Amino acid sequence: MSIAIITAPNGLVDQPAGLPREVVSQLVERAAQAGRTVAVRACSSATEVVDCLRQLNGNGTEFVLFDPGAHSLSRSAIGACVSRLGKPSIEVHAGPCPAVEISSVADSISVIDGYGAQGYVLGLSIALEYLGDAECENRIHVGT
Numbered sequence: 001m002s003i004a005i006i007t008a009p010n011g012l013v014d015q016p017a018g019l020p021r022e023v024v025s026q027l028v029e030r031a032a033q034a035g036r037t038v039a040v041r042a043c044s045s046a047t048e049v050v051d052c053l054r055q056l057n058g059n060g061t062e063f064v065l066f067d068p069g070a071h072s073l074s075r076s077a078i079g080a081c082v083s084r085l086g087k088p089s090i091e092v093h094a095g096p097c098p099a100v101e102i103s104s105v106a107d108s109i110s111v112i113d114g115y116g117a118q119g120y121v122l123g124l125s126i127a128l129e130y131l132g133d134a135e136c137e138n139r140i141h142v143g144t
């Protein structure tokens with residue numbers, strides 16, 4: 001029932017750990033509207049990202065948004081880890097990212113880069129649509 005969001009160390013400029021509080025609120029609210037939950041993990045090292053990904057096995061996570069960080073070696077290790085998970089995923093980068101190793105990751109839906117923390121909000125919309133919730137959400141009308 002849930003979407004895992006894993007951020008990398010220094011994934012956002014001027015934001016050493018994790019996502020801004022208002023972005024987390026947007027993510028939680030948007031997922032809740034669609035009857036889902038988000039689990040946001042701010043990692044402080046590539047090892048932690050890998051550990052987080054491993055913990056997603058069999059815990060009900062349906063979709064993964066993740067930032068593999070800057071280091072190319074750890075990026076490929078993280079890419080392999082996501083591939084092994086076998087869950088649909090989107091790689092999110094705050095800034096433009098030249099290397100897209102994730103294109104080789106099984107079940108990868110997309111790569112989002114250059115939208116800062118809002119990239120996760122965009123990623124969540126894509127994830128919810130992919131999981132088939134967008135239609136259900138549109139059945140709720142507030143106002144006219």
Ligand SMILES: O=C1C[C@@](O)(C(=O)O)C[C@@H](O)[C@@H]1O
Pocket residue numbers: 008009010011012067068069070092093094095096097
């Ligand atoms: O957008 C970026 C830049 C980056 O990809 C880099 O190569 O430095 C590292 C990512 O963690 C971050 O999200």
